[in-house]
Amino acid sequence: MEKRVFEDLKGNLCGEFSLMSDFIVRELAFERETFYILYIMGICSKELLNKFLLEPLSAAYLRGGESAEVGSIITGGGFSAAVGYEAAKEAVLAGNALLIFEGMPAEIFGYIVAAKNDEGRANTEPETENVVRGPHDGFNESAQQSAVLLRRRIKSEKLKSEKITLGTLSKTEVIIMYISGLVNERSLALLKRRLADIQADALTDSGSVEMYIQEGRHALYPTVGNSERPDKVAAKILEGRIAVIVDGSPVVLTVPYLFCEGFQVSEDYAKSPFFATFVRTLRFAAVLCGVLLPGLFLALAEHHMAFLPQEMAEFLAETRKEMTVSLTWEIITAFLIFEILREVGLRMPKAVGSAVGVVGSLILGESAVSAGIISPFVLIIVAFSAVCNFICAPYMNPNAIFRFALILSGGLGGIFGFFAALACALVLGAAKSSFGVPYFSPFAPLSAEGLRDFLYMSPIWRMRKVPPSVSGKNISRTQGRA
Amino acid sequence: MENVKNKISATQLFCLVFCYVLAGLRLHGAKSIAATLFVCLFCVCVCVVCAAVCENFGSFSALSCAVMGKAGFVFRASGLLLLALPLIATLYEMARGAANFYENGASAVFLPVLILLLVFASAKGFCVLGRFGELCVFPLAFLLPLSLLGGGGHGVSLAFGQEDVAACFAAFGGAPVFFSLYLRCAKPSERSEFAAASSFSPEPVACGVSAVLAAGLVHIFLLFTGAGSVLSSFLFWFIALGRLFAFSLSVGDMLSLPESGRADAAKRLAAFAAACTAVWLLSARFASVCGATLAVLNVLFPCAVFAVCFLRQSYGNVRV
Structure with missing residues (x-):
C-alpha cells in the first residue's frame, strides 16, 4: 500500500474514533515495519490481544519474520481481512482488534483479529423458569x-x-x-x-x-x-x-x-405421562378459571340471579346487603387493587417489596371488606382467579387484560354479552397465526400428532413424528420403539 | 395460498356439519326421536349426494355454471332464497333463546349482536369459519357432563306428528349449505402444507355422514338428560354459532365473496340482506305456505342437482 494512502487510512480511522478515551492505538515499531493495532479497551480482551497478536508478532519480528506472512504469525482462531473501510470500522466497534501497517495489500483495509471480551455473567439457572428436575443452566447476555x-x-x-x-x-x-x-x-x-x-x-x-x-x-x-x-x-x-x-x-x-x-x-417430559396429563389439564382448567370465572360469575349474579341455585342466590343477596357499590365495580376494584399490589411487589426492592405486598394485601383486603367496598364472596372469586392466572406465566399479562374485557361484557350484557365477547375473542384467535402457522394449532386446525403433546401427553417414545403443524413436513423422529 | 384460505378441511367439514345439524335439532325443538332419526337420515343422503356432485367443483359458481350453464345466476339466486328463511329462523331462535334468560329481554336486542358476530367472523375468511367450527365442538366436553345434572329431559317422544315434521324441516334448514360445505372442502391438491403433512386426512363423505350421525346421537342424549340450565345454554350457543357460520359460509360461497373485491362484496351482501328482509316479511304473512314450499324445495334441490349433473355426465362433459 502506498505511504500516502496508508497515512490517509490511519488518519481516517483515528479521526472516526476521536474523543473516545477508550479507543487505543498501540504502535509496534520494528526495524522493517511499524504496526498499528486499533482497539477499544474493555470490549477487546487485553489477554487475548496479548496472546494472539502482540506476543506472536513481537516474537516473529525479533526472530526476523516477513510482514507478508502476518496470517501465519497471528495465533488464535479468528483472523480475517477487512475488505472495506466500513468493515474495518465495524470490526473495531464489535470488539475486535484491527491490525494495520504500510505493507498491507492495497485492497485490504486492515486485518481483523478476533479478541472480543466475552466475559460476562455465568450461565446460571434463570429465576423465572425454575424446574425441579432438569438442567440448571441458562442463557446469558453473550x-x-x-x-x-x-x-x-x-x-x-x-x-x-x-x-x-x-x-x-x-x-x-x-x-x-x-x-x-x-x-x-x-x-x-x-x-x-x-x-x-x-x-x-x-x-x-x-x-x-x-x-x-x-x-x-x-x-x-x-x-x-x-x-x-x-x-x-x-x-x-x-x-x-x-x-x-x-x-x-x-x-x-x-x-x-x-x-x-x-x-x-x-x-x-421427565414425568409419568399420566401425571403430566393431569398437570397440564390442571393448568388449562386453572387458566380457564382465571380468565372466565369473574366475568361469568358477574354475568350470572348481576343479570340472572333467578337462574342460580336458590341457596347460592340467598347467600349472595345476604352478603351484598350492605355493599355501597355495584357488583361490577366491586369486582373491577378488587382486581385493580390486586394488580397494583402485584406491580408493587415486582418493582420495590426485594428487602421491602414482599413485606409490603403481604401486609398491604392483608390490610387492604380486611379494610375493604369492613368498609363494604368488597364482599367476602367476591374477594374469594377475585383471589382464586388471580392465583389461577399465575399458573401459566406466558399468558399472565394478556389474561389480565382479557379478563377485564370479559368482566365488562358480563357486567353490561349479562350471559349473552359474555358469550359475544368470548366468541369474538375466539374468532380473533382462530384468525391469528404465528409466522404462517395457525395460532390455535393443534386443536384448530386439528392435528392428531400435535394433540399428543397438548393436554393429553403421550409418552415421549410415542411421539414418533415431528409436529407437522409447526414444520409443515411429515418427518419421523428416529427415537421410539421398533 | 388464497385458495387455501377460502377452503375448509375435511375435519372442519365434520365440525361444521355436526354443529349445523345439532344446533338445528335443538333450536327448532325436535323433541321426537323419530323426527331426529328422520332428519339425520335425510342429511346423510344429502351428504352423499353432495360428496358425489361436488367432487370436481371448487365453488358454488362453478357448480351453478355446470348445472345451468349461462343461467347459473338463476341457480345461485334460488340457492340463496332457500337459505334466507332458515338463516333468519336460526338467528331468531337463538335471539329468542337468549332473551328467555333476561327479565325484560327482547330478541330484537340480540339479533344485531348475532348479525355483527356473523359478519365479523365471515370477513376473516372461510378458513377462520372452519377453524372456529373445530373450536365449537369443544364445549361438548363440558355440556355433556353438565346435562347429566340437568334433572332429566321433558317431553321426549317417539311420535312423528305434524309438529315434528315441521321441526324436522326447520332443523334441516337449507340444502345449499351442504353443497357449499362440500364445495369449499379442500381437495388433496388444495390442502395447506400443514394439512398435507398430517397423517390424518379423512374422506369428506365419511366426515359428513359421521357428523350427522354423531349430532343425532348427541341430540337424543340431550333429550333424555335435559340441558336447560343457563350454563348449558351458554355452552350450546357456541354450537349454534357453528350453524350460523355454516350458513355464512354458504352465503359467502354463493355470492362469490372470496373472489370479489370489497366494494362488490358489500353490494352483494346488501342485496342479500334486502332479499332476506323481503322473504322474512313474506313468510310472516304466509307462514304455513312458505314453510311447506321451502320444505318441498329443500327436498327437491339436491335431487335436481344430482339429476342434472348425472344427465350431463351421460350426455355432456360434467363428471359426477
Whole structure:
C-alpha cells in the first residue's frame, strides 16, 4: 500500500474514533515495519490481544519474520481481512482488534483479529423458569455463549446459525439458529424479512426485537416465544422452530409460537405421562378459571340471579346487603387493587417489596371488606382467579387484560354479552397465526400428532413424528420403539 | 395460498356439519326421536349426494355454471332464497333463546349482536369459519357432563306428528349449505402444507355422514338428560354459532365473496340482506305456505342437482 494512502487510512480511522478515551492505538515499531493495532479497551480482551497478536508478532519480528506472512504469525482462531473501510470500522466497534501497517495489500483495509471480551455473567439457572428436575443452566447476555449452549445440545451440521446486525447505532448482533430440512422455510423467510425490515437506532434487548417481529401491530397474546433455558429452546428447534438470540439479552426468542406452548413445561417430559396429563389439564382448567370465572360469575349474579341455585342466590343477596357499590365495580376494584399490589411487589426492592405486598394485601383486603367496598364472596372469586392466572406465566399479562374485557361484557350484557365477547375473542384467535402457522394449532386446525403433546401427553417414545403443524413436513423422529 | 384460505378441511367439514345439524335439532325443538332419526337420515343422503356432485367443483359458481350453464345466476339466486328463511329462523331462535334468560329481554336486542358476530367472523375468511367450527365442538366436553345434572329431559317422544315434521324441516334448514360445505372442502391438491403433512386426512363423505350421525346421537342424549340450565345454554350457543357460520359460509360461497373485491362484496351482501328482509316479511304473512314450499324445495334441490349433473355426465362433459 502506498505511504500516502496508508497515512490517509490511519488518519481516517483515528479521526472516526476521536474523543473516545477508550479507543487505543498501540504502535509496534520494528526495524522493517511499524504496526498499528486499533482497539477499544474493555470490549477487546487485553489477554487475548496479548496472546494472539502482540506476543506472536513481537516474537516473529525479533526472530526476523516477513510482514507478508502476518496470517501465519497471528495465533488464535479468528483472523480475517477487512475488505472495506466500513468493515474495518465495524470490526473495531464489535470488539475486535484491527491490525494495520504500510505493507498491507492495497485492497485490504486492515486485518481483523478476533479478541472480543466475552466475559460476562455465568450461565446460571434463570429465576423465572425454575424446574425441579432438569438442567440448571441458562442463557446469558453473550449471544455467542448462548449459541454455544445450543450447539452443545444439538451436535449436528444441520443446525445452522446465521448472524445479522440490527440497530444503526447499537449494531446489535443477532443470531438465528434452526435445523435445516426441519424448519418451515416459509416461517424462516418471513422471520428474515421482518428482521431486515427493522428500522431502529438501537435494539438492546430481545423484547424490543420481539415487538418488531410479532404478528400484528397490537397483539395481546404473544406470537413469539421466549425462554432463558437452553434445554427448552433446543427442544423447540428440534420441532422445527427457529431461535433468535439477541446479544445483550439472556432471553432467546423462538418462532413460530403457538397458543398450546404456554401450557408446556420442559419438566413434563421427565414425568409419568399420566401425571403430566393431569398437570397440564390442571393448568388449562386453572387458566380457564382465571380468565372466565369473574366475568361469568358477574354475568350470572348481576343479570340472572333467578337462574342460580336458590341457596347460592340467598347467600349472595345476604352478603351484598350492605355493599355501597355495584357488583361490577366491586369486582373491577378488587382486581385493580390486586394488580397494583402485584406491580408493587415486582418493582420495590426485594428487602421491602414482599413485606409490603403481604401486609398491604392483608390490610387492604380486611379494610375493604369492613368498609363494604368488597364482599367476602367476591374477594374469594377475585383471589382464586388471580392465583389461577399465575399458573401459566406466558399468558399472565394478556389474561389480565382479557379478563377485564370479559368482566365488562358480563357486567353490561349479562350471559349473552359474555358469550359475544368470548366468541369474538375466539374468532380473533382462530384468525391469528404465528409466522404462517395457525395460532390455535393443534386443536384448530386439528392435528392428531400435535394433540399428543397438548393436554393429553403421550409418552415421549410415542411421539414418533415431528409436529407437522409447526414444520409443515411429515418427518419421523428416529427415537421410539421398533 | 388464497385458495387455501377460502377452503375448509375435511375435519372442519365434520365440525361444521355436526354443529349445523345439532344446533338445528335443538333450536327448532325436535323433541321426537323419530323426527331426529328422520332428519339425520335425510342429511346423510344429502351428504352423499353432495360428496358425489361436488367432487370436481371448487365453488358454488362453478357448480351453478355446470348445472345451468349461462343461467347459473338463476341457480345461485334460488340457492340463496332457500337459505334466507332458515338463516333468519336460526338467528331468531337463538335471539329468542337468549332473551328467555333476561327479565325484560327482547330478541330484537340480540339479533344485531348475532348479525355483527356473523359478519365479523365471515370477513376473516372461510378458513377462520372452519377453524372456529373445530373450536365449537369443544364445549361438548363440558355440556355433556353438565346435562347429566340437568334433572332429566321433558317431553321426549317417539311420535312423528305434524309438529315434528315441521321441526324436522326447520332443523334441516337449507340444502345449499351442504353443497357449499362440500364445495369449499379442500381437495388433496388444495390442502395447506400443514394439512398435507398430517397423517390424518379423512374422506369428506365419511366426515359428513359421521357428523350427522354423531349430532343425532348427541341430540337424543340431550333429550333424555335435559340441558336447560343457563350454563348449558351458554355452552350450546357456541354450537349454534357453528350453524350460523355454516350458513355464512354458504352465503359467502354463493355470492362469490372470496373472489370479489370489497366494494362488490358489500353490494352483494346488501342485496342479500334486502332479499332476506323481503322473504322474512313474506313468510310472516304466509307462514304455513312458505314453510311447506321451502320444505318441498329443500327436498327437491339436491335431487335436481344430482339429476342434472348425472344427465350431463351421460350426455355432456360434467363428471359426477
